[in-house]
Amino acid sequence: MEALLALLIGALVAASVYLMLSRHVVRFLFGLVLFSNAVNVLLLTAGRVRWGAPPLVPEGLEVPLEAVANPLPQALILTAIVIGFGLLAFALVLSVRGVDALGTADLDAMRAAEPRADAAAKEPR
Amino acid sequence: MKTWLIAPIAIPLATATLLVLGFSTPRRQHAVAFAGTLALAVAAIALLLGVEREGILVVQAGGWAAPFGITLVADHLGAAMVMVTAVIGLATVVFAAGEVDEPRMRFGFAPLVQVLLAGVCGAFLTGDVFNLYVWFEVMLIASFALLAIGGGREQLDGALKYVALNLISTLLFLSGAGLLYGMAGSLNMADLHQRLPALGQPGLIAAVAVLFLLAFGIKAALFPVFSWLPASYHTPPVAVSALFAGLLTKVGVYALIRFFTIIFPREQIGLDGVLVVVAALTMVTGVLGAAAQSEFRRILGFHIVSQVGYMVMGLALGSPLALAGAIFYTLHHIIVKANLFLLSGISKRLSGSFELARSGGLYTRAPFVAVLFLIPAFSLAGFPPLSGFWAKLLLVQAALELAQWWVVAALVVVGLLTVYSMTKIWAEAFWKAHPDGDAAWREPLAGRERVLLLGPVIALALITVWIGLWPAPLFELARAAAAELLDPTAYVAAVLGGGTP
């Protein structure tokens, strides 16, 4: 089971890298979203998956009767998902503003901070 | 005493919350931010003194014993880093009050700085891998915001590159945390220190270690993944650049030092050679990059890369002296580099441009600023008797003791190239007459602006000189920190309460 998940993660990562290397800023964002998803599944997988009950304690008991899924990876993933959401939303807005300001969605054309002429530094005087 | 351990995280967070909920005028925001940062500095001093007096301090957040809850730990390294964070925080908060424009203030500049400080302090104090990830993210999102808001084309372009590569770093870090948990079943650093060797999987551990090396390497701007830094650090307001230049890459360096001593001790993972080569290439490519630039802040940006190489070289060499040298280097560099960025802002304010070709005349017009520039500039270049000299000396001495001759050569040659690229700024912005002649004359700093802009610069320069003239106390601190890292017995005992649960 875990092997299947590992391969799935590999596929997600591969696709996300392919998208991130695109010249279009939107595709880059899509790649980021996929990568983020892949890492969340990786957390789940690395924490081992198990069929069975979710990590809930039935009412009136102190500990669950049957074996439950490992709750720690779940908590970590939850945190990671929410953080990822914040970061991705920001990246999205930043891209929108960047495209507005720079007048292009082509990543290769976005070089306001590092203009080409800059590479030819002048001799010190 | 232990209450102080949470203070460096709670104080800036509380200050940020206060700033969001009230105090709407920029002046009041500056005042509250200053008060909050001052409180942070007091807490940092108390923490450092506490560590000096009582040794490693530990708080189990929420009262849950390690390794189940999250442990906050202040050892010498963590406390020293928090201290220097507070210093840089104070300097930039004051400088920002004289520099940052009103729209940025309206849109949360002040609380963002506080959140950044909280994130940085959290990263320095946590003893938990996943919690470190969380503080990295806090720091990161605050830095994204500070970098991007209110910016024009350049700033947005720089921010995009910064965000993109840092997000990759962060996802690698998260994957690493997951894999580490998946192998060792723990996230507590002290616990991991004990568990990993017992797994009997040196190859796998090395591979995961490399994953962390990559994640933190991007963060710290190591060769060949440093490009986001020179692409972005020259774009935001100077107070932000200074904060970033001083602290953010150094959090990456800190994490490398922390991980590659306590979690992945060098003798276990056998990556020394790789790390030495990476450090050397970082030093060389960074300084050559600086040599190719002709813009004040871009030169400084590339210098960060080169200097991070020095710090990582200390880690890579790995002897007690080398590690102490790396820590000494980090602490010194935070002060000096932040100061240089602040000075670039003063230079721009007085001469009208960051472009060296478009500036000049400061030596004649602002001799005091010129002196203030020379101190951190020569310190960075490693001239005695300034702090940077000792930092380099410690590493050279360490490399000599280990008979790493070509490392010595690299340390020395890169030092010379640093001198070269640093004097370029001096010759162009300070010595050379301004190309526009008297027409370029900007009004001199006066009144409130003078105090706000020059005050932090003077303070940081004094620290540089003080460390230079009297290096022994800082070195003792660095050595104590290195000793704790190289033999984590005390660290483990303090965190886990003496035994494995």
Place this chain on the structure above:
Amino acid sequence: MSSLILSTAARLLVALLLLFSIFVMLRGHNEPGGGFIGGLIAATGFALYVMAEGAGAVRAVLRIDPRKVAGLGLACALAAGLIGVAAGETFLRGLWIELPSGKVGTPLLFDLGVYLVVLGGVVALVLALEEQR
């Protein structure tokens, strides 16, 4: 988009979602749910409302800047942590008191903080995006 039916439906839906979100948050300590999910549900409700009625209407209903809601949430969470310190325990120590209806403790205050941050944050984002259009 502002047809009467949609507008009315949206209002109803928002009210329902808000109620539901509070329910989800409160039961979160014992059943699936909690501050995150609750906050997200509530935010989704507002997002719907924004789409139906426009940003101005939502601002009018909210009265308070959503960013301040988020700030308030952060304040709640911090306060929940600091109560522990004030009581002489460590930061974020959970302190509980027994009430007839069940136990109430600082972790619940903390969860409320999470709820408010998520709600305020997402609504601020949606509003800004909508107002930019």
Place this chain on the structure above:
Amino acid sequence: MAADPHDAPASRAARLSTGVGIALALAAVVAVGRAQAGLLSGSSRLVAWTWFPDLGPSLAFHLDGLSALFVLLIGGIGALVLLYSSRYLHAHPDVVRGQIFLTLFMLSMLGLVLADDVILLFVFWELTTITSYLLIGFENEKPGARRAALQALLVTCSGGLALLVGLLLLAHVGGSFRISEWDVGVFTAHPFYPAILILVLLGAFTKSAQIPFHFWLPNAMAAPTPVSAYLHSATMVKAGVYLLARLQPTLGGTDAWFYTLTVVGAATALWGSLQALRQTDLKLALAQTTVMGLGILVLFLGSNSALAAKAAVTFLIVHALYKSALFLVVGIIDHASGTRDVTLLGGLGRAMPRTALAAGVAALSMAGLPPLLGFIGKELAYESALALAGWPFLLVTVLVLSNALVFAVALLVAYQPFWGPPPDPPRTLHPAPFAMLLGPLLIAGLGLAFGLAPSFTGHVLIEPAVSAVRGLPSPVSLSLWHGWNAPLALSLVTIVLGLGIYRLRAPLVAATGAIAARLPWTGDRAYDATLVGLQTLARIQTAVLQGGSLRGYLATSFATIVVAIGGVLAVHRAFAWPTGGESVPPTAWAVAVLILAGTAVASVTGSRLAAIAALGVVGVGVSLLFLIFSAPDVAMTQLMVETLFVVIASVALLRLPALRGPELRSRAGRTRDAALGLAVGSVVATLLLAVLTVPLDPMLGDWFVRQSVVEGHGRNVVNVILVDFRALDTLGEITVVAVAAMAAYALLKLAPPATRPKGDRR
């Protein structure tokens, strides 16, 4: 000329800076002069304070004959130069700055010769480099001055860094950072000796302008004349000589030391004197003879004989005195007539008799004529050269030739401007004030006085220094008259030859000029070529590594991931396939297929909406996966986040340019990116698969499940972890959310960049 700025009263700051500097200089002279009596017997004084105990360096100072001699020169000449420059720079707006730098330099130099600790010595060594840099660049708005300053800095700094390593090795071998604590016998036989020698000599040769590093010194004449007189003839350039003298007991006495110093010194001496003859700028002529003088000093320090040490120390004094006096004279000429070009000067003697007197006395010493100290120095040099092992004939020839050339230069400097034919029309003169005359007169006079009192000079000044250089008591007695002997004959040859060279100057200059022009490579050109090469390398490297495009940076990062992690996995053969575990239920297969399908569509579609929808499908799929694996909270959160993200993305992305149209990447580019993507994916999957074979200790999870109700008072374990067990994570996390929202809000609301002026980076 009513309002001549030279006649204005000095500002308070200028007077203060001059006064403080002179007071410090005199204090040093007096203090050491009082101690001199004790040093006659060859003893020395030590003081030390702790400084950096953990590493080793201490604030240790050491006064012996050699340091004392240097202190007297530095302080004595320093006081006079400061007085002189207060008038010379009088009208300069930066006079205070100049005086401060000169004083700082003097203090650094004093520290250098007094330091016993090698690190302390290096600190002062570098401080002289820095002050020299600032002083050469004194006329900072002139590009030539800036270039010269940088050149001097880089050349001496590269040597300095070599020296630092050398000193550290010395300390390592000697077991102490204190020179006085070394056992001088252990060094030459140590395996590090060759390395130490090379490194130390690099430091000394760059500082003391030895071939092939000599070129920076003439260029440094861009500095104001008092600076040249002080730093670049009398003191700083002698720091290298001082170092060699100081280390001769430890490092000297070997063939390597002897031949290197002798050959380099001789070559430098010859080259400098040849170059000196060619100059028409008086200052440059003097600068080149300084190169020659430094060569002579290095040459004599090569031998460890008492005679050579005596010759070296005597010539050190001779050179410092006549050279600084003549520099100051040239400054007066420049100040008075507005030029230093010897072809434009003549007949000044009548108008400036006192200057002419100073010049004459100093030049006689330079030419090596009796009864000046220069004569004694030259005689000693010949005597010592004749006694040297090796090839005395060659050395003597070099010495005679150099001295003859210097003789001619002395005539050029001290005769031609004063007594040569006056230019037509005569230049207007501006007489120098007495403060400027005092220095050259006194210093030149000392050269005469020391020559007339040879026993005092030998016994009080030279003997303690020679003893210190040799590391053993070495009695010295000097006399003006040695009787009729070989050195005297050589002196006569020198004079005749010198007069001849002076007469035949024009053709000689032409001849040497022609040779020099054919030289393929000079130090100066090599320096330029090095800098150009460095710039080119830097540019190419930056273009490769920092191309300015995000995609390049991303590709680098991904490739690094593949190489680094893949490499380690391959080296350790850490490949494994997890066995056992749960079987794959059909639902999981279905969800996996769903996710893959969404991924595929998102990767290739040209439509934004389709891509967003596909990503939504992936998100829902992942959410289902969480549900399948018993993570309801995560599943719900994922679902809600996905929904919100789709909403936000639709709103935001519709404002961006369409995806449709030609894919911007070329086909080859796509193939390459796909390959890179596959590689990264494989590495991640491989790593994960290997990790999954390590059995997981479920201790943490089990503990949380057990404690959730008991300690956390909640039945949803995940939630209890989030708000209690690991609430600190959550605190950070909600901070991220709050800040992200604030930041996005600010980005969207804050003034659009179009309304901001272009290029504004604030």
